[in-house]
Amino acid sequence: MNHSILDEPQPAASSGRPAERLRTTMAAARLSFTWLGVRKSLTAVQKNQAADSFGAEGKFLSAGKKLLDTTHPAFKAVTAVRGRAVAYWKGISLPYPEAGIRLIRQSEITDFDQRMSEFQVELETAVRELDRHFEELKAAARIRLGDLYDPADYPHSLAGLFAIEHDFPAVEPPNYLKQLNPEVYVQECQRVQQRFDEAVQLAEQAFLEELGRLVEHLTERLSGQSDGKPKVFRDTAVSNLSDFFERFQQLNVRSNDQLDALVERAQQIVTGVAPQQLRDNGNLRQKVASQLSGVQSSLEGLLLDRPRRNILRRAQ
Template sequence: MSTTLDEPVTENQATHAARLQAGTTAVRLHIRWPGTRKSLSRDQKQQAAGAFDADSRTLSAAKRLFDTSHPSFRAVSAIKTKAGSLWKGMTLPYIEPGVRLLRRGDVSEFDDRMNTIRDELAEAVDELDRCLSELVDQARCQLGHLFDPADYPASMSDLFALAWDFPSVTPPAYLRTVNPAVYEQECQRVQAKFTEAVELAEQTFAEELSQLVSHLAERLAGSVDGKPKVFRDTAVTNLTEFFERFQHLNIGSNEDLDQLVENARQVINGVNPQDLRDRTSLRDRVACSLTQVESSLDELMTDRPRRNIIRGPR
């Protein structure tokens, strides 16, 4: 892959990119998951098309193999979501697909927590395996003539897996002696990627903050049928969690964004969700202040568009 940017990298940008590179390591999350649907065979599609007087050549159809709403399947799916949320929550975005950046000081915590989640997945899959015959019987009843026992495994235990690794995103050291010119070229490409990663982090934080602020401001403003709009506690707690994550992961590359995050933090600092429901004056004040933050965030994201990155053939 070749990477070039449409504008020169400033000294300040290079400094932030170098700091990000020095303080993070790349991490990938791998999830193996079985398919829960299967395309109908040609004969089955012809049968289905006949019921609707349709041309089977233009029909796309699939059958659901498992009832994913079954408690045992939902438990497994919840752990998959948990793993993905942890991976994204502890990391910053990177421009390589499937790769994110983890602070080096967080590697041990990330590894420990992922191991715990992997153990939870193994337990949940064991329970799912115990329910396999029930799920197959359920599918037999629901699918009728479309049911095929060959679609189902003898066990589910080998169909789920959770793994992670820490790939290198820096040029191999041997290039320095084998071909210094190529090594320098690769170093420049890495710097360009981390420069883009810095701006991706800024954009991601700004967009997330904008969504959280906009949602809470909208819930606090106005009324429905003469009554204040209903909002969940998470509309407030999600912002608090964002502030904590921003403080930990922020690389300090955008002073304007830092100030807007601090402004939003001050608006809801010490604010209890129930107080917002009970005190109209507090509710109105917070809504007004958050709307101002939202407006400033919109200006920030308009004034600082993402740098265009050109990705060549892989």
């Protein structure tokens, strides 16, 4: 059956609208890393030597060596930059069913680009500091690894071996397909529409699971006891919920009325309630715990009705 450009798939009346909102207001953002490997497999000879001590055959043994102490403060500082970059990326974005890609608001592109550049500068500074300790780390490895130590496993310098990279990959069908092969173009439009439908499901699932974890944790802290006394909880048990509400308001695709209602209900329960008030006022503590318990039950019902689907695709 032949198709014309006028036959391009239109958004469905129900699930299509949230997906179309994603397509028109969000951009794909990908984060990737260049990172020094700190583990290396043993050679065949080394594996045979290790196997002999167990009376085993080397070909049935999988073994490796750790080249550097990743608990060294300088190495942890490098790793921390990567962790902050990933946390920022995930904090302002929604999942997309392609490995390594998430959706950010188009209005956030400039800020995202600038923030990633700042993380790269932070990383370069941390790597320079790590490079100052590189000889020290290699000397420690020589002692720990003994005969397994091989100077050839280590680069001369760490400069350029760590990097944070980001880009904005195209997820829409290329326009040239309209002229070259209209039928393939229509198929690609349908494929992209399906991906954004899946992205809506992933967003709902992520919000449900995160809210569930936060509510469960705070409820358990408020209602439980330890040695006959109310359990201790950190301020973050409350502030993390506030952060979630703000992010939900910014990224919500308005695709699930039940989820929207539960988020609003949870927000009303804790709005204006300070952590210290919950510590000082037993009645307030009990009231908030009881109300959040009701939200938790409703969330569990939604999660049971919506079993997690493994629709994230591996990068080819």
